[in-house]
Amino acid sequence: MKKTYFLLALSLCLQYTIPAQTASSGNLKTSFSVQELSKTFWNTGDGVPYKSVPGANLGITSFEQMDKNRTALLSDASNEIRIMNSATGKTSIKFSVMPTPRDFAYDNGNFYVLNENQVNVYDENGKNVKSMPFPNTLVGVGRIARYNNTTWLLLPSGNSVELETGTAKKGWITASGNFVAAVLKNTNAYAVSITTTDGKYDTKLFTTDKKTAGVYIVGSTTDRVVLDVQTYISESPIQVERHLVSIRLSSGVMGELVSDVKVPDCYYVLSDKEFNLNKDGSVTHMITAPDGLHLFSLTETELTKAKSYPSSVTAVKYHFNDHLLQMNEQK
Amino acid sequence: MNIFRLIQQKGFGIRSAMVLVIVLCSALLPAQSITRTQIHYNAIPFTTYSFTATSSNIQSNSSCPSAGGNVTTPSWVVVGHNAPGMAYCWGGFSSLSSFTTGLTNGKSAGDNDCTTNGDCCETCALGVDCSGFVSHAWGLTTKYSTTTLPNISTAYASASQVKQGDIFNLSGSHVRLVDTNYASGTFLLMESSAVDWKVSYRSYTAAQLTSYTPRWYVNADSGAPVCNHYYSTLPYSNSFETAWDMDSCNSGAQRSPDKYWKSNIGGTSPAGNDFWHRDDYTGTDWTSPSSGMYTPSASTGSYSARFHNDPSPAGSTGQMDLYLNLSTPGSKTIKFDYLHNEASPSPFSFNVLLSTDGGVTFPTNLLTITSAQVSTWTTQTVTTSATSATCVLRFSVTDKGSVDVGVDNLNVSLTTVTGITSYSEDEFTLFPNPSDGTLLNGTVPETDRNTLDVHIYNMLGSEVISRQVSLDGKNFSLRMDNQLAAGVYLFVAGSGDKQFRKKIIVK
Numbered sequence: 001m002k003k004t005y006f007l008l009a010l011s012l013c014l015q016y017t018i019p020a021q022t023a024s025s026g027n028l029k030t031s032f033s034v035q036e037l038s039k040t041f042w043n044t045g046d047g048v049p050y051k052s053v054p055g056a057n058l059g060i061t062s063f064e065q066m067d068k069n070r071t072a073l074l075s076d077a078s079n080e081i082r083i084m085n086s087a088t089g090k091t092s093i094k095f096s097v098m099p100t101p102r103d104f105a106y107d108n109g110n111f112y113v114l115n116e117n118q119v120n121v122y123d124e125n126g127k128n129v130k131s132m133p134f135p136n137t138l139v140g141v142g143r144i145a146r147y148n149n150t151t152w153l154l155l156p157s158g159n160s161v162e163l164e165t166g167t168a169k170k171g172w173i174t175a176s177g178n179f180v181a182a183v184l185k186n187t188n189a190y191a192v193s194i195t196t197t198d199g200k201y202d203t204k205l206f207t208t209d210k211k212t213a214g215v216y217i218v219g220s221t222t223d224r225v226v227l228d229v230q231t232y233i234s235e236s237p238i239q240v241e242r243h244l245v246s247i248r249l250s251s252g253v254m255g256e257l258v259s260d261v262k263v264p265d266c267y268y269v270l271s272d273k274e275f276n277l278n279k280d281g282s283v284t285h286m287i288t289a290p291d292g293l294h295l296f297s298l299t300e301t302e303l304t305k306a307k308s309y310p311s312s313v314t315a316v317k318y319h320f321n322d323h324l325l326q327m328n329e330q331k
Numbered sequence: 332m333n334i335f336r337l338i339q340q341k342g343f344g345i346r347s348a349m350v351l352v353i354v355l356c357s358a359l360l361p362a363q364s365i366t367r368t369q370i371h372y373n374a375i376p377f378t379t380y381s382f383t384a385t386s387s388n389i390q391s392n393s394s395c396p397s398a399g400g401n402v403t404t405p406s407w408v409v410v411g412h413n414a415p416g417m418a419y420c421w422g423g424f425s426s427l428s429s430f431t432t433g434l435t436n437g438k439s440a441g442d443n444d445c446t447t448n449g450d451c452c453e454t455c456a457l458g459v460d461c462s463g464f465v466s467h468a469w470g471l472t473t474k475y476s477t478t479t480l481p482n483i484s485t486a487y488a489s490a491s492q493v494k495q496g497d498i499f500n501l502s503g504s505h506v507r508l509v510d511t512n513y514a515s516g517t518f519l520l521m522e523s524s525a526v527d528w529k530v531s532y533r534s535y536t537a538a539q540l541t542s543y544t545p546r547w548y549v550n551a552d553s554g555a556p557v558c559n560h561y562y563s564t565l566p567y568s569n570s571f572e573t574a575w576d577m578d579s580c581n582s583g584a585q586r587s588p589d590k591y592w593k594s595n596i597g598g599t600s601p602a603g604n605d606f607w608h609r610d611d612y613t614g615t616d617w618t619s620p621s622s623g624m625y626t627p628s629a630s631t632g633s634y635s636a637r638f639h640n641d642p643s644p645a646g647s648t649g650q651m652d653l654y655l656n657l658s659t660p661g662s663k664t665i666k667f668d669y670l671h672n673e674a675s676p677s678p679f680s681f682n683v684l685l686s687t688d689g690g691v692t693f694p695t696n697l698l699t700i701t702s703a704q705v706s707t708w709t710t711q712t713v714t715t716s717a718t719s720a721t722c723v724l725r726f727s728v729t730d731k732g733s734v735d736v737g738v739d740n741l742n743v744s745l746t747t748v749t750g751i752t753s754y755s756e757d758e759f760t761l762f763p764n765p766s767d768g769t770l771l772n773g774t775v776p777e778t779d780r781n782t783l784d785v786h787i788y789n790m791l792g793s794e795v796i797s798r799q800v801s802l803d804g805k806n807f808s809l810r811m812d813n814q815l816a817a818g819v820y821l822f823v824a825g826s827g828d829k830q831f832r833k834k835i836i837v838k
Contacts, residue, residue, distance in 0.1 A: 054421055054445055055461060055505040055524030076526070099407050100527045116531055117415070131758075135568045136379070136415065137589050140510070140519045140532035156511070156519045156534035157573050159632065166742055168570040168632035183514040184491075213490070213537035214516020230516065230537045235489035237544045238499075240537045270526070270539060321542040324504040325445065327421065327460070327477070 032244060032261040032283065033301035034309050038071075038089035040293045042268075046090040048293050050269065051077040054327060057320040059269030060293055063286050064106040065276060071295065072111065074104045077269075081111055081122065086295070095126025103272050107146035114144040119151060119163060132163055142272045145173050158182070158217075171195060174220040175277065178252075182215035182227065190215045192247065192254065194225060200252035213240045219277030223249050224258070226277050241265075244275065244283065246300065259300050264313040267320055268293075287313050364552045365470045370496030374468035374508055374521050375561065375590060376427055377459065377530040381414030383819065383836060385765055387437040392444065395455035402456045403444040405528035411764050412834040413440070416529035420458025421445050424466065424474040433457040443528055461506045464523035464530055465498055468508055469548050477506045484546040490537065493518070496551055499543040507535075507543075560689070562656040562721060563591040565663065566744035572632045575609050586616070588636060593652045593690075605647040607726070610637035610737065623735040630668035630708035635739035640730045648729040652690060655743060658720040659832075660788045660821060662746035665697065665713050665724065668739045672706040676732030679703045683711075683726060687719035697724075708739065714746060758831075761822060765836035771809040771822075775802070778826040783807050787835070788821045795820065802826065811837075 041047040042059065050059045058077040065071050071086045079101060083093040097113050098120050104113040110129065111122045121130040134141075134153065138161065143154035151163040152173045158181050160173045170193075171179030177197040184190050185205060190212050193203035210231035218226040225247040233239040242263035248255035268288035276284045283298040287309075294313060301307075308314070389404045405418055417430060418441025425433065434440060434457065442456035452458060459467065462476045475483065480500055487493060497509045499520065511519040516537055523530045569588050576587040586594030586606055594606055606616045610628050613620050617639045629635040638649045657663055665683070683698040697713040724743070728736050759775045775783065780802065787796040795815060800807045815837045824831045 053443075053525035054419070055522065056526045058526065116527065128758075133566070135566050136564060137567065137569060137591070139378070140534040142534045156517050157513055158515050158517070159572050161570075166568045166570065166631075166740065168572045168740075170572070170633045181515075184516055211489075212516070216515065216517070216536055228536070232489070232537075235491065236487055237542050238490050238537055238540050240541065242538055267538070267541075319541045321501060321504070321540075324501065326503050327505075 028257065028260055029303055030259045030300050031303050031306035032246075032259050032298040033306040034261070034285075035297045035299075035307070036310060037284070037295040037297050038084075038086060039291075039295075040084065040089035040091075042292060046084075046092075048073060048082065048091070049075050049078040049080075052323075052325055054325055056270045057268065057323065059271075059288055060286065061101065061269075061271050062103045062273040063276065063284075063295070064104060064111075065278065065284060066106050072104070072106055073293075074101055074113070076101055081113070081126070083124075089293075089295070093124075095122070097122060097126075098128075102141070103143045105144050105146040105151075108149070112144055112146055112151055114141065114153070116141075119144065119153075134161075134163055143172070145175075147173050147175065147177055169195070172217045174217065175279065176220050176222055178220045178225075180217045180220050180225055182217060184212050184215065187211045190229070192225060192227065194220065194249070194252065194254060196252040198252070202253050204247075204254040206247075206257065210241065211235070213238075218244065218275045218283065220249065221277065221279065221281055224277075224281055225249050225254060226275070226283060228263075228275060244285070244298065261298065261306075261308070264309050264316075266313045266316050266318050268318060269320055289313050289316055290318055291316075364550045365548070367494055367496035367551055369470070370468050370508075370548070370551065371510070372590075373470060374464070374510075377417045377464055377467065377523070378521055378532060379415045379561070380417045380427060380430070380530070381412065382431060382434060382440065383412055383834070384408055384410055384434065384440050385437075385836075386410055388434050388440040390439045390456075393439070393455070395451045398451045398454040400451045400455075401444045402439045402442045402451050404439045404456075405441045405443045407528060408440045411761075411836070416527070416531050417464075417523070418458040419443065419460065419523050419525055419528045419530070420452040420456050420463075421460050422463070423452035423456070423458040423460050424463040425453065425457045425459055426467065429453075430457045441528060443525065445525070459523045459530065461523050464521075465506050465508055468496070468521075469550075477504060478502050480506060481544075481546065483550070484548050487545040487547065490518075490540065490543075490545040491516075493545045494547070497545060497547045499540050500546050501543045507533075560593070560654055561590045562654045564656045565659060566742065567591070567653070567655060568740075568742040568744075570629070570632050570740045571609055571634050571636045571738075575612075588651075591654050593654070594650075605638075605640065605649040607636055607638050607649050607651040610635050610735075612637070612639075623733055625670055625672055625735055625737050627708070628737075630670070630739040632739075635668075635670075635737045636726075636741075637738075638728045638730065638736040640728075640732060640735055647731070648727060650725055650727045653724040653726075653741075653743075654690075655722045655724055656720045657715070657717050657722045659745060660718055660786075660823065662714050662716050663743060664746045665715065665741075665743050667711055667741040668708045668737075669700065669705055669711050670708045670737040670739075671700075671730075671734065672704060673732045673734035674704045676703055676730055676734075678729055678731055680729045681727070681736065683713060683724065685715060685717060686723040686725065687717050687721065689721040690723040690725075693723070693725055708737075710740075759833070761833055761835060764833075765838045766811070768811055768813045768815050768817075768837045771811060771835065773807050773809070773824075774805050775807070775824070775826065775831055776829070777805060778802065778829055780826045783824050783826045785809055785822070785824045787811075787815070788823065 042050040060073045061076040062074040073082045079099045082091045084091045102114045113120045118133040140156045141153050145152045153161045154172045161168045171181035179195045181193045189207045213230040213232045216228040229243045230240040246259045266289045285296045287294045420442045439456040441458040466474045493509045500506045507520040507522040519534050681700040684693040685695040686693045761773045822833045822835045
């Protein structure tokens with residue numbers, strides 16, 4: 001009888017302590033295979049600008065792949081959009097944008113550049129064709145997206161607001177039209193929720209080995225959700241380890257973690273957008289290193305065949321916060 | 332010289348000297364407690380600060396001999412109106428008032444020359460640096476630095492613990508003030524930095540805050556905040572998706588959708604269910620919060636503003652006030668979605684009232700919904716031509732029923748005329764500005780007309796000049812013939828389907 005009670009208690013205990021749906025990154029059969037696309041040098045004529053200012057080191061804050069051959073870089077060091085050859089990494093066209101840009105989206109031949117309180121639209125020749133201010137209640141907006149000819153502000157709260165209509169939605173809109181949100185649940189878990197274009201809603205809990213510091217949406221396709229998962233190495237002062245993970249998605253229902261790759265600890269400048277999930281499921285990753293700006297393509301590959309990041313970015317442990325201007329402030 | 336020896340030389344015993352030292356040190360340390368909400372309210376005006384600059388406030392590499400450095404004004408500062416945010420200045424500790432006063436004395440609005448000692452601020456330039464901003468937010472009367480802020484703050488064990496009013500500090504380099512610690516691990520922070528060259532909001536991931544230490548001010552507590560009112564400029568919109576704020580004038584619960592709102596109890600009920608909250612509220616203001624909930628819970632997004640009235644005393648009233656600066660001339664459109672799916676509750680009334688005197692009186696009823704039952708989310712639209720900078724929009728509902736009242740997707744904006752393109756201040760020029768009141772010249776983007784209809788309004792919204800001027804290509808001149816007294820005016824001009832607005836100053 002005692003044994004029965006014990007098993008019953010154990011069963012109840014497990015039921016309430018272990019979430020029904022959890023997934024961690026153990027036992028994966030695939031990973032991201034990394035291929036370097038280009039490298040661009042700092043502060044050269046056809047390279048990218050770099051500037052150290054009080055509070056931050058600035059360079060390229062965001063990037064967009066315009067097509068197979070062209071990548072656009074948004075410079076908050078020089079307040080410019082620079083269009084470069086994706087293979088050579090050399091800048092062919094550049095034009096000025098309103099000072100202190102935060103992020104941009106390229107759509108239908110136009111650049112939608114996010115500033116503190118407005119979005120400025122530029123054509124490929126750099127002509128400012130439109131300005132769209134937004135309410136001062138939306139503060140700290142650092143990301144923007146375009147979907148189906150509409151402009152979306154991706155809010156720090158994890159929600160999205162359509163600029164043209166003011167419509168607000170839970171989650172960040174992604175290129176597939178799905179809205180994805182993430183919330184930390186306890187020390188080693190996070191919940192991801194998705195609302196698909198046909199209104200289907202799903203949520204699932206995932207676990208991390210170390211304490212979860214933050215989970216940030218990279219994007220989603222019809223069959224994948226990709227996240228930037230950060231876990232604490234030190235909680236104070238902050239030191240984190242970053243992983244890019246992808247989750248299987250099937251008819252709007254999330255499955256298990258499919259791939260996981262550790263992101264190199266190399267950050268030469270402050271950037272708001274470092275990853276872009278492409279329609280074909282590959283991820284473009286921008287790494288800023290002391291020797292230049294690197295673009296990598298990450299594709300899901302069998303675990304045994306996956307190629308990792310080159311030592312040029314993994315061997316360099318560099319964070320811009322450790323190399324800020326020393327201000328020697330007076331009290 | 333050793334301070335104890337110095338004091339003893341002045342005739343004090345060692346015990347007396349120690350007491351004196353303790354007293355002296357206490358005087359140097361901040362002792363007054365401050366609430367986190369008050370820290371937030373101290374910080375907000377630095378992010379919304381607006382100022383008018385003249386050409387003397389914009390300098391380029393100008394020498395500041397008394398401080399031994401050079402001054403260059405940040406490039407975002409222009410002659411005329413500048414907003415929002417106080418300009419960055421290394422070493423700066425300007426208050427809102429000293430910044431405003433300093434402008435009239437011809438000092439630079441900010442300084443982005445960080446090659447010298449950083450001591451031009453206050454001498455030749457105005458603004459705050461990162462720690463100057465935090466010092467003001469924490470209510471300190473002297474400026475602390477990123478290396479001395481740790482002396483009056485305590486490190487958290489984990490960044491995940493930070494709350495509003497805390498800081499992320501990187502000694503010797505930078506400090507940021509916490510606004511919101513979001514559930515995803517995103518931190519919404521306020522900072523004075525050279526990223527924006529002013530005080531602004533930015534959001535960060537944990538990785539972006541590498542090496543920063545989360546800290547809380549030792550004198551921060553949770554006492555009652557000072558009552559504040561903030562008026563939002565247009566456009567204003569809110570679909571009530573984010574968590575509501577604590578009301579600084581009516582402590583006890585999250586009763587304000589954001590800082591521009593106040594919850595105002597109607598008075599027909601002593602307490603209880605006549606407060607508005609976000610629809611998912613579960614606190615003690617409401618009893619049986621799941622009772623009376625309407626569906627769907629929002630017209631857009633997931634949440635709405637909800638007047639909960641089941642159960643409640645008969646005929647109780649709840650009022651929710653939005654503080655608006657409607658000083659821009661012209662018609663304003665107020666739109667929101669409304670839901671109350673119940674037939675014949677009694678009593679019932681829903682009104683949108685307008686005050687132009689900061690909420691002292693509400694003489695204008697903009698909208699009364701007479702049909703008690705509105706079973707689906709329905710858009711309501713009203714307009715007003717009020718031009719007061721201290722308007723209050725009141726949503727007032729009186730109800731005795733079993734289904735609550737919902738409001739969502741609120742938008743207040745200048746009424747737009749279809750086909751009209753408005754240009755921002757940067758897209759056309761007016762000069763000289765400030766003007767001596769005789770002549771105003773301007774250049775506008777290409778239009779298909781050869782005339783421009785010009786209207787100039789004073790800050791009370793009254794039209795003081797209305798004239799048609801000729802366009803010579805893109806250029807025009809307006810003779811004002813000293814018609815205007817010294818002050819700030821709004822210049823509004825239209826040509827065909829284009830409209831231009833800009834503030835002008837007459838000296």
